[in-house]
Amino acid sequence: MMPTIKTTPLHHWHRENGANMADFGGYDMPLWYASVKDEHLAVLSGAGIFDTSHMAAITVCGTGAADLLQHCFTNNLDACVGPSRRPLSPGRCVYGAFLDEKGHTIDDAIVFMLASGNYLVVVNAGMGAGVAGHLTGHLDGRDAAITDLTDRLGKMDVQGPAAAKVLMPLLADPETVFGQMPYFSFKGHYDGDSPLADAVRLDDGTPILLSRTGYTGEFGFEIFMAPEKIQSLWQRLLTAGEGYGIRACGLAARDSLRAGAVLPLSHQDIGHWPFINHPWPFALPFNAEQTGFTKDFIGRSALENLSDFSFTHAFVGRDLRKVAAGEDSRVIDADGRHIGRVLTCVTDMGIGMHDGEIFSVASPNRPAGFKAKGLCCGFVRVDRKRKPGQAVEIADSRRKLTVTIVEDVRPHRSARKPMAEMI
Amino acid sequence: MKEISELKFPDDRGYTDDHEWAKKTGDGVRIGISDYAQDQLGDVVFVELPDVGSSFAKGEEFGTVESVKAVSELYMPIGGEVTAVNESLADQPERVNTDPYESGWMIEVKASDPSELDALKSKAEYLEMLKG
Numbered sequence: 001m002m003p004t005i006k007t008t009p010l011h012h013w014h015r016e017n018g019a020n021m022a023d024f025g026g027y028d029m030p031l032w033y034a035s036v037k038d039e040h041l042a043v044l045s046g047a048g049i050f051d052t053s054h055m056a057a058i059t060v061c062g063t064g065a066a067d068l069l070q071h072c073f074t075n076n077l078d079a080c081v082g083p084s085r086r087p088l089s090p091g092r093c094v095y096g097a098f099l100d101e102k103g104h105t106i107d108d109a110i111v112f113m114l115a116s117g118n119y120l121v122v123v124n125a126g127m128g129a130g131v132a133g134h135l136t137g138h139l140d141g142r143d144a145a146i147t148d149l150t151d152r153l154g155k156m157d158v159q160g161p162a163a164a165k166v167l168m169p170l171l172a173d174p175e176t177v178f179g180q181m182p183y184f185s186f187k188g189h190y191d192g193d194s195p196l197a198d199a200v201r202l203d204d205g206t207p208i209l210l211s212r213t214g215y216t217g218e219f220g221f222e223i224f225m226a227p228e229k230i231q232s233l234w235q236r237l238l239t240a241g242e243g244y245g246i247r248a249c250g251l252a253a254r255d256s257l258r259a260g261a262v263l264p265l266s267h268q269d270i271g272h273w274p275f276i277n278h279p280w281p282f283a284l285p286f287n288a289e290q291t292g293f294t295k296d297f298i299g300r301s302a303l304e305n306l307s308d309f310s311f312t313h314a315f316v317g318r319d320l321r322k323v324a325a326g327e328d329s330r331v332i333d334a335d336g337r338h339i340g341r342v343l344t345c346v347t348d349m350g351i352g353m354h355d356g357e358i359f360s361v362a363s364p365n366r367p368a369g370f371k372a373k374g375l376c377c378g379f380v381r382v383d384r385k386r387k388p389g390q391a392v393e394i395a396d397s398r399r400k401l402t403v404t405i406v407e408d409v410r411p412h413r414s415a416r417k418p419m420a421e422m423i
Numbered sequence: 424m425k426e427i428s429e430l431k432f433p434d435d436r437g438y439t440d441d442h443e444w445a446k447k448t449g450d451g452v453r454i455g456i457s458d459y460a461q462d463q464l465g466d467v468v469f470v471e472l473p474d475v476g477s478s479f480a481k482g483e484e485f486g487t488v489e490s491v492k493a494v495s496e497l498y499m500p501i502g503g504e505v506t507a508v509n510e511s512l513a514d515q516p517e518r519v520n521t522d523p524y525e526s527g528w529m530i531e532v533k534a535s536d537p538s539e540l541d542a543l544k545s546k547a548e549y550l551e552m553l554k555g
Contacts, residue, residue, distance in 0.1 A: 020424040020465065036491040037466040252465065252492050320468050322494055347468060347491050374468055374491075398487065398494065 008053035009154050009227040010234055019250060025125025027054035030250035037349045039253035043218050044350045044362045046245035047160035049237050050254055052222070053230065056128030057149040058121045060135065064142030065117050072098055072138055073111060074275065076285035076295045081184075088113045093184050093211060096283045098123075098131055099299030103274040103306075107131055108266045108283070110213060112186060114196060120209075120224075124266045138298065153190060154230035158237060159220030159257075161362070161414045162244035164423045167210075167221065169240055170233070172201040177210065178423050183416050186211035190224040202233065212419075215254060217261020219414040219422050259378050260348030260410035262314045268325075269312065269343045269379045276303045277385070278312035279407070311385045312343065315392070315403040316358065320347045320374035323396040331380045332393040332400070340382030342394050349374040351410050363412045376401070377409045427553050430458040433524055437500065437543025440552065444524065445500035445543060448531065451507070452540065454500060455528040456488065456519065459553055464490040467519040472508040472529055479503070481539050485530065488519065501539035503532035 006027045014021060019030035030051065032039060042048045060069060070077050075096030079085040088094055093112040097105050107127045112120040123131045128150035135146050158167055168174040177187060177200050188200025190209045197207035209224040225233065238246060255265070262279055264270050269278075276284065284303075285294045293300055322345045323329055329342035351360045352372040359366040380394065386405040393400050414422070432438070436446035442460035446453050461467065469489040479485045481502040488495050508530050512518060518527040534540065544552065 018425065031492070032465055035466050037468070040491070256491060321471075321489060324494065347489075349466075349468065349491060398496070 006054070006151070008051055009230050010051045010053065010156075013231060013234065014051065017248065022251075024251055025054055025127075027125055029054055030248075031252045032250040033248055036250070036252040036256070039247050039249040040256050040349050041361060042245055042247040043160040043216050043220075043249060043253065043257055044360065045161070046247075047158060047162040047166050047220075047241050048216075048247050048249035048253065049234060049241075050157040050159065050249050050251075051234070052155045052157050053153070053227065054125040055155055056123050056125060056131070057153050057155075057224070058123065058128055058132045058135070059147045059149060060119045060121060060144055061117060061147075062142070062144040063117055064139070064144040065119055068135060068139065068142050068144045069111060069119060069121070070295060070297070072135055072298055073109070074099060074284050074297055074299070075111070075282075077111070077113075079285070079294060090115050091185055091187060093186055093213060095184075095280075097270065097275055098134055099275050099297070099302075100134075101298060101302060103276065103299040103302030104272045105266065105270040105275045106134055108264065108270060112209075112211065114189070114194075127266075152227070154225045154227035155222065156230060156234060156237075157214050157216075157220060157222050159214045159216040159218050159249075160244075160246075161219050161417075161422060162241065162246070163218075163220040164419065166237055166241035166244055166246055168423065170202055170236055172203050172205070174423075178419055181212050181419050183212055186213070190226060206233070208233075214415065215263060216257035217263065217410060217413040217415050218257070219417055256346045256348050259344055259346045260351060261413055261415070262407075262409055264379070265344060273310055273381070274303055274306055274308070275299065276306070277310065279314050279379075310340070310381050310383055312379055312381045313386050313405045314407065314409060315378060315380055315394070316406050316409050317376035317401055317403045318353065320349070320376055321399070321401055322347060322376045323394050323399060323401060325378065328396060330395045331382050332395060333382075333384075334391070339384055339392070340380055342378065342396075343381050344378035345376055345394065346378055347374045347376050348410055351375050358409070358411055360410050360412050362414065375409075376403070380405075425462050427459070427550070430462060431524070432458065432546045432550060434546040436524075437540055437545065438549035439498065439500045439543060441498045443498060443500045445540060447540060450533070451531045452501060452503065452534050453528050453531050455523055456497070457549070458523050460495075461520045461523045461527075464488065464493070464495060464520075466491050467516045470509075470512040470516050470519060470529065472512070473505050475505050475508060477505050478535070479505070479532075481536075497529065499532075500543055501532070502535040504535070505530050506533050507531040
């Protein structure tokens with residue numbers, strides 16, 4: 001029997017507003033509305049809103065919840081916040097992954113600490129049951145209740161330098177909410193019965209969990225709320241953001257923004273191979289010397305005793321031309337050897353090259369008259385380590401392009417800017 | 424994505440199964456992609472076109488059109504020699520989206536077999552194909 005495609009609470013709005021729809025993770029989701037390019041650029045210069053209700057969430061509660069997550073999640077919850085590696089505390093969240101015994105990725109996730117013994121784990125579309133099952137399978141007598149909230153939460157992202165300004169008039173107490181809100185922190189709760197709910201309410205009393213996170217590399221928020229309330233907020237944000245050039249954005253812009261921000265797509269850039277030797281070492285519990293791990297976790301032994309070495313690197317092209325990523329793509333080194341394949345290859349339309357340097361439309365030091373023509377970027381997985389600055393060729397059946405291995409792609413991203421600069 | 428009824432399909436040209444169009448213009452034949460094709464592609468950001476003087480058979484790939492998300496091949500609606508390419512698409516590829524039948528044209532060819540033009544789908548036949 002064919003699986004039924006799911007929809008989010010905003011599905012009707014997407015259809016009504018001419019979205020180009022496609023199946024993503026089992027959900028009928030908007031790829032773009034009128035223009036991917038305009039949506040991408042809106043997030044760099046103003047604001048964009050994304051329907052992300054397709055993403056799944058799980059609650060993990062109980063006296064054994066922290067220990068269970070510490071065992072299953074890659075990041076060290078006792079040492080993961082800020083440069084000084086403080087323990088995860090209520091109101092903070094952290095990125096990492098759930099691995100199997102082979103060290104392969106089940107899914108990446110953000111773990112939100114709501115309170116002692118009370119966590120919200122956000123995973124990818126369609127992964128709620130799988131990750132919940134994985135956690136349940138590793139309870140080993142720990143006291144933890146695992147609840148899959150798939151399709152029971154509404155979620156949207158407000159991303160871009162104007163995100164706080166757009167949101168501000170819709171909040172009951174914006175000064176308090178934005179008062180102390182560093183990157184990867186959150187406030188409030190989606191459940192009005194939670195003691196945390198009063199920390200962030202909309203002006204109509206609707207409780208939301210507001211997280212200073214996102215998947216674009218730009219300043220902004222993820223909002224978790226009751227599904228029946230999301231359409232009203234979506235519409236109100238579009239109205240409130242008119243003066244800031246706000247746009248509803250689809251998954252295509254989300255993909256090009258995250259690639260330019262060197263963020264992985266689960267099951268594409270991370271997947272059924274060891275979760276190591278990639279651009280996201282902060283998701284692993286490395287010691288200060290990066291020579292070993294600071295805690296035990298599922299998959300640790302496999303990562304410490306690798307038999308198949310592969311290296312994932314970010315790359316940037318010389319212009320906007322792309323190749324088709326996937327099984328049939330090739331990465332070729334300077335000696336003509338086939339050393340791997342392309343995982344992601346998209347065009348970031350907000351950047352361009354000038355005298356060998358990448359500038360963004362948001363770069364304060366961009367040259368006079370700079371026009372972002374777009375650059376292809378993404379990730380390759382190769383069988384030998386490459387260094388930043390090295391050139392490789394990427395190829396599909398149609399074309400071969402020379403690209404450069406890099407540590408970063410789109411410059412002058414706003415995600416980590418101090419809140420005071422953004423309100 | 425637009426409904427078929429919202430898209431334009433001039434009846435002064437022929438169409439292919441691959442969504443190219445071909446229109447007779449004086450001595451030559453002008454070629455581009457249909458409104459349906461550009462709508463499916465989304466923002467066109469790059470168009471790779473052949474050199475003037477190159478020759479292609481009907482159905483042969485003559486270039487690529489690249490959107491933010493994907494790269495698609497362009498196939499010759501008829502065989503012939505390329506006599507002109509739309510140089511303006513190098514700086515303004517978005518013309519393929521905004522004006523696919525006029526300023527967004529791609530190449531002009533001298534047909535090797537003019538009867539191939541007659542074998543292309545009419546507007547009605549093309550619409551029938553799109554509607555399934």
